[in-house]
Amino acid sequence: MEYTKDIILESNLTLRRNIEGFDFPASMSLEDSLKIVEIFRGIYGDKLVLLEDLDENTKESLIKSFVLTEDVDKKLAQIALVFDDDYILTINDRDHVAINIRNFNLDAKKAYKIAGEVEKTLDETLDFAFTPDLGYLCQDARNAGAGLEIFAKVFLFALVDDDKAYFGLKQSLIHEGIYISKFLPKYYKRFADDIYLIKNVGNYRKNLNEYIGTFEKNMDILVRNERRFRRDYMHLNHIRNEEIEDYINIMVNNIKGGFAKSLDLMAKNLYGLKKYRALGFDTDFSGQELDYLLYNLEKNKYKGNRNEERYLFLEEYIKER
Structure with a gap:
């Protein structure tokens, strides 16, 4: 965990399945969704x-880790979850059932094995929608076949420092x-600085275990190279301590002085401080504080990029601090 800390921010491996004889959740009736919940x-x-019985923080955490969709509260279908020690099932969100293994970090093989064992047990009871030519049928056609979906949200400020590096990495990974794509959270007007979303591509593979191993290996290479580039960040970018300290002072003043009133500006300054803290600089705010503020300011309950309640939350936090 420490090895990937502040590089892999969120990760989730999912196996998606649908039950034969029911429409996909996007078009199914409320009555049918209730039947599936009862199953x-x-x-x-x-x-x-x-x-509806989940508390706000739990729901928010599941949305951020790709277990639930951002618009989950707006869906007609009855949605339910099952929490176990090693996995979480989501029922009637994007598919009838999704087997989620959160925070697998670099151990994608283990996550896939756990999800496969759960799927095997369910397959003894349920008749999953499947055809010989298309494989497992999913609401999102890109997941049809194996029904596998892998997400990882990563913080790559040292390895990917310009568009040229980004497109080069994009081409090599495909x-x-x-x-890999730049991450655009809900209500942002621009991409989040240095945050990227990594996803699997293709669900028609002869050997999924081999592919999972490839995914795991490439994630490990990304983390190792990000660590190396962070170590040499100042030398590679010809930046002196004094310059970074100036940047930090500006960002701290923006947050404390109430100059960052939009989500874009709040996040830009907070992620900037997170970046310099990872390089070993004193950022006034602790790592725990930065994560706490980012988590709360990006909550779905704040609608739009420039939300007064979001700003009041930050203002009140600074005042109490």
């Missing part, structure tokens, strides 16, 4: 929890069946 309640009993 899973019959399997998991009291472990099944309805979405050859390995991995897609």
Whole structure:
């Protein structure tokens, strides 16, 4: 965990399945969604929890880690979850069931094995929608086949320092069946600085275990190279300590002085401080504080990029601090 700390921010491996005889969640009736919930309640009993019974922080955490979709509260279908020690099931969100293994970091093989074992157990009871030519059918056609979806949110401020490096990395990863894109969180007007989303590409592979190994290996290479480039960051970019200290002072003043009123500006300054803290500089705010503020300011409950309640939250936090 320490090895990937502040590089892999979130990760989730999912196996997606749908039950034969029901429409996908996007077009299914509320009545059918209730039937599917009851099917899973019959399997998991009291472990099944309805979405409406989750507290705000739990729901927000699941959205940030790609277990739930951002618009989950707006869906007609009854949505439920099952929490176990090693996995989380989401029911009727994007597919009838998604087997999620959160925070696998660099151990994608283990995550895939756990998800596969859960799927195998469910397959003994449920009849999953499957055809010989298309494989497992999913609401998102890109997931059809194996029904595998892998997400990782990564902080690569040293390795990817300009567009040339970004497009070079993008091209090299696509050859390995991995897609990287700049991360655009909800309500942002611009891409988040230095945050990237990594996803698997292709669900029609002869050997999925081999592909998972390739994905894991490339993630490990990314983390190792980011660590190396962070170590040599100042030398490679010809930056002196005094210059970084000036940047830090500007960002701290923006946050403390109330000059950052939009989500874009708040995040730009907070991620900037997170970056320099990772390089060993005193940023006034601790790493825990920066993560706490980013987590809360990016919450779905704040609508739009320039939300007064979001700004008041930050203002109140600074005042109490």
